[in-house]
Amino acid sequence: MIKVQNLVKKYGDKVAVDNLTFTISKGGVHGFLGPNGAGKSTTMNVITGCLRATSGSVLIDGVDMLESPLEAKAKIGYLPEIPPLYENMTTHEYLVFVAEAKDVPYDKLYRNVNSVMELTSIEDVSGRLIKNLSKGYRQRIGIAQTMLGNPDVILLDEPTVGLDPKQIIEIRKLIKKLGKVKTVVISSHILSEIEELCDDVLIISHGKMIAHDSIENLEHKLEKTQALSISVRGQKESVFRTLEQVGGLTDCTVTGSRGGVVSLKLEHDSGIDIRDAVFSALAEAGCPILSMDTSALTLEDIYLKLTDSEESSAPEENGKKKKSRGGKKK
Amino acid sequence: MSVIFKREFRSYFQNVTGFVFIAVYILIAGAFITLYNFFSFNSSISYAVSDLMLWGAPLIPILTMNVIAKDRKSGAYQLLYSLPLRSSDIILGKYFAMLVVFAIPTAFLALMPLIFNFMGEVNYLVSYTSIICFFLFGAALIAVCTFVSSLSDNVILSAVFNYITVAALIALYMVKPLIALLPAGEIITKILSVFDIFGKFESFVYGIFDIKAIIYYLSVSALFVFLSVRLFERKRLM
Numbered sequence: 129m130i131k132v133q134n135l136v137k138k139y140g141d142k143v144a145v146d147n148l149t150f151t152i153s154k155g156g157v158h159g160f161l162g163p164n165g166a167g168k169s170t171t172m173n174v175i176t177g178c179l180r181a182t183s184g185s186v187l188i189d190g191v192d193m194l195e196s197p198l199e200a201k202a203k204i205g206y207l208p209e210i211p212p213l214y215e216n217m218t219t220h221e222y223l224v225f226v227a228e229a230k231d232v233p234y235d236k237l238y239r240n241v242n243s244v245m246e247l248t249s250i251e252d253v254s255g256r257l258i259k260n261l262s263k264g265y266r267q268r269i270g271i272a273q274t275m276l277g278n279p280d281v282i283l284l285d286e287p288t289v290g291l292d293p294k295q296i297i298e299i300r301k302l303i304k305k306l307g308k309v310k311t312v313v314i315s316s317h318i319l320s321e322i323e324e325l326c327d328d329v330l331i332i333s334h335g336k337m338i339a340h341d342s343i344e345n346l347e348h349k350l351e352k353t354q355a356l357s358i359s360v361r362g363q364k365e366s367v368f369r370t371l372e373q374v375g376g377l378t379d380c381t382v383t384g385s386r387g388g389v390v391s392l393k394l395e396h397d398s399g400i401d402i403r404d405a406v407f408s409a410l411a412e413a414g415c416p417i418l419s420m421d422t423s424a425l426t427l428e429d430i431y432l433k434l435t436d437s438e439e440s441s442a443p444e445e446n447g448k449k450k451k452s453r454g455g456k457k458k
Numbered sequence: 459m460s461v462i463f464k465r466e467f468r469s470y471f472q473n474v475t476g477f478v479f480i481a482v483y484i485l486i487a488g489a490f491i492t493l494y495n496f497f498s499f500n501s502s503i504s505y506a507v508s509d510l511m512l513w514g515a516p517l518i519p520i521l522t523m524n525v526i527a528k529d530r531k532s533g534a535y536q537l538l539y540s541l542p543l544r545s546s547d548i549i550l551g552k553y554f555a556m557l558v559v560f561a562i563p564t565a566f567l568a569l570m571p572l573i574f575n576f577m578g579e580v581n582y583l584v585s586y587t588s589i590i591c592f593f594l595f596g597a598a599l600i601a602v603c604t605f606v607s608s609l610s611d612n613v614i615l616s617a618v619f620n621y622i623t624v625a626a627l628i629a630l631y632m633v634k635p636l637i638a639l640l641p642a643g644e645i646i647t648k649i650l651s652v653f654d655i656f657g658k659f660e661s662f663v664y665g666i667f668d669i670k671a672i673i674y675y676l677s678v679s680a681l682f683v684f685l686s687v688r689l690f691e692r693k694r695l696m
Contacts, residue, residue: 173536176539176540177539177540177694178536178539178540178694179539179694180694197542198542198543198544199542201540201541201542202542204540206536206540208533208536208537208540210533210536211533212532212533212534212535212536212537212538212540213532213533213534213537214465214469214532214534215532216469216472216473217465217472225461225464225465226537226541228461228464229461229462229541229542229543230541230542231542273537
């Protein structure tokens with residue numbers, strides 16, 4: 129649905145987007161991740177025609193943004209980081225203006241406006257001036273305007289910023305719903321949001337793409353070892369001796385010991401499930417397992433691993449080496 | 459284009475901008491008409507129009523100074539760029555909205571020859587060609603100021619640029635007769651007359667229809683609207 133080829137965007141000498149190539153398939157919700165200044169908003173602005181690329185091409189459903197901008201833009205709904213609103217207009221006037229600009233036929237225009245207002249729960253502020261509305265309402269009006277004209281692709285830059293928890297849940301539900309019928313691309317710093325909503329993620333750093341895959345596939349690619357956290361009733365030494373016999377275990381660390389209960393972190397090769405073997409060995413040794421938990425990589429771990437490795441390999445700027453994030457994990 | 463025109467035209471009346479512009483323009487026009495026509499028992503509106511051009515010119519930036527910068531400030535430019543609209547549609551929509559607001563005090567002027575008719579003989583041809591020329595002068599000045607506004611994304615800078623432009627054009631008109639007195643002043647005056655937007659109306663004051671002035675105003679309008687479109691499109695690259 130979106131095909132970006134060799135996209136380069138330079139601001140003077142600074143390269144904001146560096147030869148970016150990716151394809152986003154039709155339907156679903158796709159996440160766009162990257163540290164501040166990575167080039168996410170620039171890429172989104174180029175995709176939507178707000179910025180012109182230095183070189184490269186953007187195809188929206190096969191239509192070239194540079195060659196046929198009007199046709200390509202008709203297929204897109206875009207919410208930039210700051211909702212693009214006219215403050216002296218009422219909500220209804222603003223949405224009618226956007227619908228008219230998107231060439232929605234007159235007989236469908238008011239139905240279209242009313243339906244997006246209903247979807248984003250802004251009917252109660254239909255007649256109010258936008259300048260008098262809260263940030264949450266403004267954000268929702270911004271989302272509502274993206275849906276006008278029934279575009280195939282919806283791009284949302286930080287869609288839940290400024291919303292209260294209840295509104296965030298509602299908007300996430302709406303994005304999920306939209307993802308079933310449209311191609312939705314969201315840029316967000318809230319990793320849990322991306323994890324919850326997106327089918328796949330595209331991670332960029334320093335204007336370059338460093339990963340584009342489903343979250344599960346990224347986990348598999350990055351996990352060389354997996355870990356198992358257990359707490360066992362018994363003596364530390366006997367628990368240790370018993371676990372030594374379990375095959376596939378690469379490391380065993382005691383994380384705590386209190387009142388005859390030992391907490392351990394067991395690391396093992398990825399692709400091997402050692403839970404059965406651990407259970408049987410400890411049961412035979414008379415050490416009952418009180419709790420067992422597998423700890424898989426979260427999107428945050430994946431994001432930090434990828435962006436940290438990219439930052440450490442990035443060229444030094446102005447003779448100063450960039451600070452490492454420290455690779456802290458949750 | 460019509461969708462931008464409607465939005466922009468309405469925006470002038472969603473706050474006091476449009477009302478202030480029209481009211482002050484009509485007030486100045488009324489003052490000159492009272493002075494040159496009612497007090498002097500003169501049925502030609504050309505004298506009043508000539509002075510209205512000069513004294514009303516500083517009002518034009520009220521319409522134009524925020525025409526581009528306000529969208530940059532509010533972030534609405536991203537909406538305009540992402541909508542399926544041409545840059546020319548956006549700029550022309552904004553330009554025609556300003557022209558229609560300017561047409562309102564011009565329409566007030568157009569009523570005057572009809573009122574003068576009750577007091578004596580009126581040369582309608584001279585009066586209405588003067589009023590048409592006044593409207594075209596306004597169209598040209600609006601185009602110039604729109605272009606100047608496009609140079610900056612900052613609301614205050616944009617206003618400053620607008621007033622400097624209008625002040626420079628008025629100053630040029632004022633000092634032109636003095637320059638003519640200098641050695642080689644005639645040549646300098648000829649060169650400067652290209653920028654003399656006010657001086658082009660002088661023939662109309664004497665009841666002479668000057669097609670060159672009409673062509674000049676139309677050309678300036680077209681040139682600066684074209685340049686504004688190019689600049690708006692160029693900012694997409696930034």
